[in-house]
Amino acid sequence: MASENQELKWIGTSPVRPDGTDKVTGRAKFGADLMLPGMLTGKILRSPHAHAKIKSIDTSKAEALPGVKAVVSAADIAEMPSEWVPAGELQLNYRDLASNIMARGKALYDGHAVAAVAATSAAIADAALDLIAVDYEVLPHVIDVEEAMAPDAPVLHEDMFTEGVTPTPDKPSNIFKEIDIGIGDVETGFAAADLIVERSFKTAPVHQGYIEPHAAVASFAEDGQAELWCSTQGHFTARAYCAKLLGMDVSDLRVTASEIGGGFGGKTTVYVEPVALLLSRKAGRPVRVVMTRDEVFRASGPTSGAANWVKIGVTNDGKIVAGEAVLKYQAGAFPGSPVQPGCMCAFAPYDIENVKVKGYDVVTNRPKVAAYRAPGAPIAEHAVESVLDEVAKKLGMDPIELRQKNAAREGTNAAYGPKFGPIGYAETLAAAKAHPHYSAPLGPNQGRGVASGFWFNVGGDSCATMNVSEDGTLVLATGSPDIGGSRASMAIMAAETLGIDVADVRPIVADTASLGYTFLTGGSRVTFATGMAVIEASKQIAEELRQRAAKIWDISVDAVVWEDGYAKPAGANAGDFEPLSIGDIAAQAGKTGGPISANAALNAQGAGPGFGTHICDVEVDPETGRVTVLRYTAIQDCGKAIHKAYVEGQIQGGAAQGIGWALNEEYIYDEKGRLDNPGFLDYRIPVASDLPMIEAVIVEVANPTHPYGVRGVGEVPIIPPMATVANAIEGAIGVRMTELPMSPPKVLAALDNGR
Amino acid sequence: MAKIHVTTTINGEPTEFLCEPQQTLLDVLRDELRLTGSKEGCGTGDCGACSVTFDGRLICSCLALGAEAEGHEIETIEGMAEGENLHPLQQKFLEHAALQCGVCTPGILIAAKALLEKNPDPSESEVRYWLAGNLCRCTGYDKIIRAVLECAADMRGA
Amino acid sequence: MNALTYASPGSVDEAVKLLAAADGNARLLAGGTDLLVQLRLGMIEPSLIIDVKNISEMTAIKEENGGFRIGASISGAALGEHAGMQRAWPGVVEAVALIGSTQIQGRATMGGNLCNASPAADAVPAMIAADALCTIAGPDGRREARVEEIVTGPGETSLEAFEMVVDFFFPARPARSGDAYLRFIPRTEMDIAVVGAGVSLTLDEAGVCTAARMALGAVAATQLVVEDAAKALIGSTLDGAAMEKLDSAARAACRPIDDKRGTIEHRTKVAGVLARRAAAIAKQRAEG
Known part of the structure; x- marks a missing residue:
């Protein structure tokens, strides 16, 4: 077996992905691409009001329309008790999930699902939606997080009494929870500071913006078993949520993950999946529900908008002596914003003795937030990294040097609890400082910014099954939807471990009935955790192959080694045998014990935290406020890059999303609380001409808990860009931008006011 | 609702279909002809995932009616490879890892092919502006632009 | 459900007759880049869509007295390829070229951009600056108007009932223009x-x-x-x-x-x- 110290043959290379041809020819089947015989079209009626009591829903006319086969509403979902379960990096409450799928009693945001129909054509389904009469009593609404916290704000949930404060308030409010995190004593810390900088910030809610809308096809059989096909980051978690909502035995629901057209966290929960199942159960026919883009923006995602305050104290030599933050995140209509990880991440990159962070999880009349790439971290770290930039300027210190002076290292006690193992933050800073980008000259109206980011990364439950085919090729099944090339990474790790050609491994994503429970694709966990299951299965196969070779040669298994893809005699004493390939052994499997197969099931612990440091040059048009990103370099500790090009791709894509977050993306509401920009025309994600090439620089500080040293990669790169761009704009115009997005009207106003 | 009978050419094949007047060309391709390689990302011409060519012109198939196809020639992603041979752009996208989730890829390939037919030697900026109507949320465009530029160079050299 | 029908007339006269027969419930389909979005979003519910791309005079560019006559349903992409227009009226050509993406350029027309009557339409300020004229056809025949007279408010034009814009005329330019x-x-x-x-x-x-x-x-x-x-x-x-x-x-x-x-x-x-x-x-x- 390839030991981890041996020279690597596949890891770190960039072979063509196994599912690639299907994706460049249009053959790959995404969520909306499945059609079943007799399939109906499902459509969802949504609230046009931000906040309204639903006095009645009359579906009789819709039901009477020829071609309509089922109509459902909240009455078709059993009421759930409040119960929190893990969902990616966040938590999910079944009671709230049920009420989010179909509004119960009240509609809590523009776009909240109220009823759904299944009909024989899309046109009939649309007509049926028009025939559903909903009697609303419009209530006052609240969109802004700080307005929602005000004592006189309209209250969304009459039974919400702030958690985390003693005594528990006797009046309901929109503050679901208060969170406190810290170490040391910030008062003492600030007292020792030579310089204190504090600032308030605002960030806008932003959507994950995956190009493929949510889509599901459900088919219920008369015996209560059902099949579900959907675009999801986790078909096992989707199965759990849907079974719970429909009152099914989990094993009665078989979920197949379609190819997934982007998720970024937004497809870790369910929206249309239970609706398709409810409609199919009622209609007795397969039902497909596909969101429109308008529905995606109004009713799925986004991540929180927030109001934050950060205060940092340093001594004149640049040592941070205290850091304090207050983070107010809006959660959307139901509790569960990512403010907790935001609080934990805020100061995590730094070794600071005194830290105090207070967080608020606040409900507002907006869609319930969903996970988005390192949920919570970009919002908090944007504020901290912006203040650090200001600190560096005031100290007259290079901003990278300031960070180097305070960077968390192996052994640092993180403010959120643990002691760091081997981490690569310092290495990313050193690489940034040494990069030619950092010392390249700048022109007029141009500025350069740097900022860093931290994310935990997670592990968790994963399974892998590996079957040796008769010709010696292998089928590798995992339960992790492949969102950006993970099949290739799985094949690489299997080939490396077995010492075989990567082209001999055919990785697939198996459905929920064909493999053991595998947690969703999120938390940057797949290459780490599912990768560990794949390596484990590969080792089992190698072991089995040794056994079979021993049988063929009729020698002791101890006398057989597995090396470079061949069973070989361990030494001269073992006998003189020609090495056997997997194919040779597979051909004789029937005679040596039957099919060769392995299964690994594990809960991966010890995900290595990830750090990144970004450098950005911008040019600001002083007459219009337009910001152009001229050059961008993103440096990240990846532990070990398995598929180099896809690791770079994660870094580049994360940085691009962060640039969009920094400059133009935002949810815009009108005075009635209706979303004013539910489309790609006015929700402005970066287009190709908005961006320069994004140079991804991979730093490798191995994570010791993974056989090849892998750390999660996908989330860290979205954290630094907002502060990186803000710091670059400050460099160009001498004005500190504190509100996202830093769109042209805001930049021009800031220039004019010389703030 | 009377359906319209349309005779057209799709990927070089004479094709007939029936469609409702309000059905878009994208609806027809996907739902009537089962050519699901063209994707609906927005339905309003803002994302380019449904890109096809119409008499050689790049368009969003969500912004054309199925009925308009009468007598015209449509090319979709399903017609890009020739038999077993991928188009050089398809091959280059694979080699460059110029796709992650892959849902925007058919549209981008169709758009890039239309570009190289019109301009075999585009600058980086020309590629970026030509593809501005093709949203990709995964890659940050870097590897896509490189793949197109390198493919253009290869094709010029060939 | 409204019963929508689709027509693709071969002449302006035929199109005007269809417009009149539909009594205000018809919409012209030129590039469709605004119309199909409005249809999809339920902003309009016409009973008839009249496709004006199969009318040859509406998809032609002709030189006329040193100026250019441009069919109202010619696509932005086709206009951008016309060397004469590029030389004479580069500002107009670049304005039309700014309408939407490459894909939109494959369809969007000057006629549509004008008659959609958005205050933000890119082609229109350039056409007005050029003092372009347009030919309008209606039940009573044809008339000529200045482009600057057409848009009267968001979504509103000065076109009379059952009138349509057939083409635009950009006159010959003096030297040093x-x-x-x-x-x-x-x-x-x-x-x-x-x-x-x-x-x-x-x-x-x-x-x-x-x-x-x-x-x-x-x-x-x-x-x-x-x-x-x-x-x-x-x-x-x-x-x-x-x-x-x-x-x-x-x-x-x-x-x-x-x-x-x-x-x-x-x-x-x-x-x-x-x-x-x-x-x-x-x-x-x-x-x-």
């Missing part, structure tokens, strides 16, 4: 104009401006012809002082709104900036 169009959007592509500015001007041999027209888009309910801006340029060499006057005149003309695409303050300021920048490009082009 140039035009330009610039717009401001938050991104580099794919946005609706936050401000648009079109300038067309003629210089004498000494470089003094003898004629000018300037139009703004997206800063009022319709495109604005800014006469004070033209006055600021005429008689000057487009020196600093004239440019300052132009900037002020453009800003003074603005009556914008705050919306999801821009603010009053930003739009007003940028209108002045774009007016100056467009005038500078037009001057450079006039100088050849």
